[in-house]
Amino acid sequence: MDSKLVRYGPASSCIYCGSTENLTDEHVLPFGIAGNAVIFTKASCKSCAKATSSIEASVLSQTLGLFREKYGVPTRHPKRRTGRAQRWVVSRSDTGKITPLNRKVEGDVRDLPAAYLALHLPPAKLLAAENANSEAKIWMWHNTTAEELTLLQKNQALHLGKFRPSDMYRFLAKIAHGIAVGELGTEVFSPSLTGIILGTDEDYPRCIGGLIELEPPDPEQLHVWNVGWARTPDGRGYAIVRLRMYALLGAPTYLIIAGVAR
Ligand SMILES: [Zn+2]
Numbered sequence: 001m002d003s004k005l006v007r008y009g010p011a012s013s014c015i016y017c018g019s020t021e022n023l024t025d026e027h028v029l030p031f032g033i034a035g036n037a038v039i040f041t042k043a044s045c046k047s048c049a050k051a052t053s054s055i056e057a058s059v060l061s062q063t064l065g066l067f068r069e070k071y072g073v074p075t076r077h078p079k080r081r082t083g084r085a086q087r088w089v090v091s092r093s094d095t096g097k098i099t100p101l102n103r104k105v106e107g108d109v110r111d112l113p114a115a116y117l118a119l120h121l122p123p124a125k126l127l128a129a130e131n132a133n134s135e136a137k138i139w140m141w142h143n144t145t146a147e148e149l150t151l152l153q154k155n156q157a158l159h160l161g162k163f164r165p166s167d168m169y170r171f172l173a174k175i176a177h178g179i180a181v182g183e184l185g186t187e188v189f190s191p192s193l194t195g196i197i198l199g200t201d202e203d204y205p206r207c208i209g210g211l212i213e214l215e216p217p218d219p220e221q222l223h224v225w226n227v228g229w230a231r232t233p234d235g236r237g238y239a240i241v242r243l244r245m246y247a248l249l250g251a252p253t254y255l256i257i258a259g260v261a262r
Pocket of ligand 1: 017018044045049
């Protein structure tokens, strides 16, 4: 499935907490990534909308804000885009140590570098072989031009975004949960991601993982996802969301356990 328009719902209760009060439409793929491509009508109560909005703000604005502005990704805050931006300059030692310098580079957004940052994850613990022991890493795409590099001296770099892994995991959980509930409904599986989304469960790697082997960029696809089932050796069936945002950049593929088969 590609990023064509998808509509789920209406849900009869909040897909995160079960409340039936004040339900609002939910962007399953956040507006700031995919516009109105995937909407679940009447799927989130106000309180859960507040929780998920704060995760999305961290990722979309602090981590990906510069990337999104430079490449014209949709925004709910068009007035904040002035076409100009600043990047803080940092120095980078041979050992990789980053030290902020008291200097900014300012210019037209189109002339400044920006990067797409994502988690590059090993398989979810529930799906991995017992001795699988890979660590989560940060994956980055950029296409910095020679002009952009002239902004910098040797051993300098630009600060292109804050990266909070916990918010990234929760961002992925939120998307995967919405896709799984939208595609399958909750009669066939018992959701496993709501605690992560609402902040009561911090064991992210248990259910949120991905392919260590990066797939080649897919120039035809922006965001790709589908839902399937996997059975583990202990005989349990899991609903798995396969999600790849920015497939055209070669970004990592996630395999996220949305829940256990009922
Ligand atoms: Zn709720």
